[in-house]
Amino acid sequence: MRTLLALARASHAAPTVVVTGLAVLLGVEAGLAAARVLLVGLAVLCGQLTIGWSNDLLDAGRDRAVGRTDKPLATGQLATRVVTAALAGAVVACAALSLALGWRAALAHLVVVAAGWAYNLGAKSTVLSWLPYVVAFGTLPAVPWLALSPPALPPWWMLAVGALLGAGAHVVNVLPDLAEDAVTGVRGLPHRLGARASGVLAVVVLLAGTATGVLGPGGAVPPWAWSVLLAAGALAVVSLGRPGRTPFYAAMAIAVVNVVVLLVRA
Structure with missing residues (x-):
């Protein structure tokens, strides 16, 4: 239980829950069936988990340098191998769940996730730090709409x-x-x-x-x-x-x- 709670903290739980909830509500607004709304929510949840965990893995050294007590990896409450294993599982689940929505919705969602990873991998230290956020949030509404049958653009x-x-x-x-x-x-x-x-x-x-x-x-x-x-x-x-x-x-x-x-x- 302690490990699970630490993993939740390392996932950037608040934004992960907010973005997932927004995707679910957008799915309801788009008119998706309940099962498809659930699928959108699970896909987006896994995608956000990969962004959160990769962020803490990449920033562990920085977080230790400034004494971040709210970061389980930086404080040693969470082992790197545990987060790495969780990240790998979330990546596989994200890809599988996204593809289950259809290739168009999958592509849109992978753009969202790729933007988050781009931010983690260095964009946040540039003058274009805003761009991954604009791409991710701007593309998110397209995910449930492209999961419709037939697919549509919002x-x-x-x-x-x-x-x-x-x-x-x-x-x-x-x-x-x-x-x-x-x-x-x-x-x-x-x-x-x-x-x-x-x-x-x-x-x-x-x-x-x-x-x-x-x-x-x-x-x-x-x-x-x-x-x-x-x-x-x-x-x-x-x-x-x-x-x-x-x-x-x-x-x-x-x-x-x-x-x-x-x-x-x-």
């Missing part, structure tokens, strides 16, 4: 909201670790911009995602959607330029709003 605005959500999620995810990353030589776009400018960027990008989700579907915009857009805009205006972590918290709130709009407006 609306353009859904892909756009996903891409903007990914860009904002990257900045929000990196902001708490800027100081520790600097010690180990990680210099992605948020590191180069600095905490304050990155917080502002996250708010602006995520607000653009909210606007796309509200206005993108076309037709009459329901009153609640206008209210959501105005509330997100007000939150952005209040937080922009504020010192400290205010933009960070505002960006997190707007990111949640984007997910809700993405699902409800679909």
Whole structure:
């Protein structure tokens, strides 16, 4: 049980659960049968596990250098061979489950996973650190839609909201670790911009995602959607330029709003 809990922590459990849950809800919105929704969820779960475990394996040295007590590999609570074995199993399961969705959906999902691996393998230390997130989140809505029979593409605005959500999620995810990353030589776009400018960027990008989700579907915009857009805009205006972590918290709130709009407006 202790090993399983350590593996869960090493998998980056929170984002793994969030992305898997989002994929499942997108599958329901796309109209997939229950069995296919479950299959999408399992495939995405395994893919996210490979991203999380590979990240901790690759970053174990950095995590030890900065004394990360929340990383089981860095603290010695989890053996490298155990994570390696779990990673290998997740890779095989991810490939098999993805292929069971059909080659189109499998290809889309493997793009999502490949983007996560690209980030782990070095993109996070470049000025293009945002790109894997944009590709992954922008492609994710296509996975359940391409698993339909016959396969279909999701609306353009859904892909756009996903891409903007990914860009904002990257900045929000990196902001708490800027100081520790600097010690180990990680210099992605948020590191180069600095905490304050990155917080502002996250708010602006995520607000653009909210606007796309509200206005993108076309037709009459329901009153609640206008209210959501105005509330997100007000939150952005209040937080922009504020010192400290205010933009960070505002960006997190707007990111949640984007997910809700993405699902409800679909």
